[in-house]
Amino acid sequence: MAPEDIMQASLKVPLGCVTPFALQNDSARSVTLLLDEGFRMKSKVFFHPLSNDATTAVSPSGLDKFLRLIGREPVYVDLEAIVVVSKEQQPDLASYLVDMSTECITKDQATIETRAVQASLPVLIQGMNDDVTKSVVKPKSKASPTAPQMEFVKPAGADVQATTKSILDEFLSAVQKEFQVTSQVVEKQGEEVATVTSNSWRQRLVPELESMLVAFKNAAYTEGFVAGIASCSRAKGKGQT
Amino acid sequence: MEDSGGGGGVAVESAAVDISKQEVNASNAEEAGQVVTPWEVAGKDGGKIDYDKLIVQFGCQKLDQALIDRVERLTGKPAHPFLRRGVFFAHREFDKILDAYEKGEKFYLYTGRGPSSDALHLGHLVPFMFTKYLQDAFKVPLVIQLTDDEKCMWKDITVERSQHLARENAKDIIACGFDISRTFIFSDFDYVGGEFYKNMVRIAKCVTLNQVRGIFGFVGEDHIGKVSFPPVQAAPSFPTSFPHLFGQRKDVRCLIPCAIDQDPYFRMTRDAAPRIGFLKPALIESLFFPALQGDSGKMSASDTSTAIYVTDTPKEIKTKINRYAFSGGGDTMEKHRKYGANLEVDIPVKYLSFFLDDDAELEEIKKEYGAGRMLTGEVKQRLIEVLTAIVERHRKARAGVTEEMVNAFMAVRPLPNMYG
Numbered sequence: 085m086a087p088e089d090i091m092q093a094s095l096k097v098p099l100g101c102v103t104p105f106a107l108q109n110d111s112a113r114s115v116t117l118l119l120d121e122g123f124r125m126k127s128k129v130f131f132h133p134l135s136n137d138a139t140t141a142v143s144p145s146g147l148d149k150f151l152r153l154i155g156r157e158p159v160y161v162d163l164e165a166i167v168v169v170s171k172e173q174q175p176d177l178a179s180y181l182v183d184m185s186t187e188c189i190t191k192d193q194a195t196i197e198t199r200a201v202q203a204s205l206p207v208l209i210q211g212m213n214d215d216v217t218k219s220v221v222k223p224k225s226k227a228s229p230t231a232p233q234m235e236f237v238k239p240a241g242a243d244v245q246a247t248t249k250s251i252l253d254e255f256l257s258a259v260q261k262e263f264q265v266t267s268q269v270v271e272k273q274g275e276e277v278a279t280v281t282s283n284s285w286r287q288r289l290v291p292e293l294e295s296m297l298v299a300f301k302n303a304a305y306t307e308g309f310v311a312g313i314a315s316c317s318r319a320k321g322k323g324q325t
Numbered sequence: 326m327e328d329s330g331g332g333g334g335v336a337v338e339s340a341a342v343d344i345s346k347q348e349v350n351a352s353n354a355e356e357a358g359q360v361v362t363p364w365e366v367a368g369k370d371g372g373k374i375d376y377d378k379l380i381v382q383f384g385c386q387k388l389d390q391a392l393i394d395r396v397e398r399l400t401g402k403p404a405h406p407f408l409r410r411g412v413f414f415a416h417r418e419f420d421k422i423l424d425a426y427e428k429g430e431k432f433y434l435y436t437g438r439g440p441s442s443d444a445l446h447l448g449h450l451v452p453f454m455f456t457k458y459l460q461d462a463f464k465v466p467l468v469i470q471l472t473d474d475e476k477c478m479w480k481d482i483t484v485e486r487s488q489h490l491a492r493e494n495a496k497d498i499i500a501c502g503f504d505i506s507r508t509f510i511f512s513d514f515d516y517v518g519g520e521f522y523k524n525m526v527r528i529a530k531c532v533t534l535n536q537v538r539g540i541f542g543f544v545g546e547d548h549i550g551k552v553s554f555p556p557v558q559a560a561p562s563f564p565t566s567f568p569h570l571f572g573q574r575k576d577v578r579c580l581i582p583c584a585i586d587q588d589p590y591f592r593m594t595r596d597a598a599p600r601i602g603f604l605k606p607a608l609i610e611s612l613f614f615p616a617l618q619g620d621s622g623k624m625s626a627s628d629t630s631t632a633i634y635v636t637d638t639p640k641e642i643k644t645k646i647n648r649y650a651f652s653g654g655g656d657t658m659e660k661h662r663k664y665g666a667n668l669e670v671d672i673p674v675k676y677l678s679f680f681l682d683d684d685a686e687l688e689e690i691k692k693e694y695g696a697g698r699m700l701t702g703e704v705k706q707r708l709i710e711v712l713t714a715i716v717e718r719h720r721k722a723r724a725g726v727t728e729e730m731v732n733a734f735m736a737v738r739p740l741p742n743m744y745g
Contacts, residue, residue: 121728124728125489159727160727160728161727162723162724244461244504245461287682287683291718292718294502295502295718295721295722298502298503298504299502299721299722299725301504301505301506302499302504302505302726302730302733302734303725303727303730305505305506305733306505306727306729306730306732306733307729309729309732309733309736309738310729310733
């Protein structure tokens, strides 16, 4: 399905009328809303109601209230952040995607889309088809992963340094095996090259990997924190403590 | 009372309040010509800072190779380049922290930032990069103070603006890679009160108006907010200021990584500590990160050509280094090939010694460039690569920091795994 068709089918608004208010439609339950951080600083923000011949003004807190009333948590992202994007580095917004773990997700189904909801910005991501159940951390490793990255995370606490070391050990031993296979002609030289290369690759990769992993850990903790707060306030709301 | 940390290593601890030594040191500073306070840094006659004189003037100690080796032994990994290259070059009682660590006693880290502008530059990142290394190497918790109240007073901005800047700066700090399960970030406007405030008052009672005049240079025309601020920056040195982390324990030591211009706050704190039943915080202090144009002072956030910002694009980094980085190379190709480069004043080499991890490569560059075989352009090119990688990594990390994550870092919550 073309993006415009998906938009009309799920948001049920005409072209040119993308608006957070459309999320009240049940057909839009699989659409993730990302709001530009810049909204929070304004006293009023403007969106179309469900047609584009009018404009509605709300305060940022009013918008948050509306979203919570329809069962969504407002998510703000710095959409103007410049992120290096390449084949290996997909825009890393997968963590914001609506949790559809109970539904079947295949690469063919474009049921999950994320869209920037700000009139002046171009649409950010078209049909993220990456498998959203895997960890969002993707090291630049080209070695075929023998197991999903999750396996390397120790159950007792998320140790960034130990996990980095595990990933690198796995990757570099795979690379060294490659070297041994392909440089059998000059055997001794092959091994030395592999060791030197392995060290320099380690030096190059460690800062990147550790940075990604600590960001992952912090994000996971934050999700738990938000869930905890929400669970406490629900309990309070129901008259329990 | 001045803590005589220098000369023979004998710590003179006297309860008597003796400000005369501080005043003498202050007047020596005037003669020496260089000005180093938390609000102003300038070399003598606009020249470079004499760090050895500063150590003597302040009375702290030089961080020697023996301590660095000890750190490597205790942590089981190579020391951070900032230690190896003498970026963190002075300390007060860092050896006591290492003693405690060896015995299995706990300590925590305390650092902070005055959120003075939206833009952070590399010089700002230096203490945070080092603090992150300390957190990872020793596996200890960290408290980070955002002194929004200080900036509100000194920069004359509104309370709301300073709070906004604090949150924005918090995102850049988080992007440096601190572990949320061991880190508590707080802003003064949010957190001051309760046990923290009680410690502030206890500290304040130990410091006279004359002393803060002597230490910080306050004058009669300064508003009273300024005069009463120092205890705010001192209080995080004491564990009971954070009851959600340390309960009522007074025996948890504190290590403060900071730039050396913050030393006056902590001299005052170390003086007060034993008088109110606390351990003195230890300090580990860094040089100033040189401005692009040269050695005479700190980078200034208000002049964008003096610094590389974490928001600079690769193109901007390239332009700034090529255009503004002060070169110690020869004026002409012939002179350069003959005499080599002056490494003392060359900014690209200085920056590389901060940020190029590979010791061997750095030595090679210094050798070749100093002998004139390597050209300024080549050194700058390498520097551009290194800085671009750092800035890009930071930007990626920064993009992943959400408002919820900031809230989580700043939530007053226990950290059950903080020594894990």
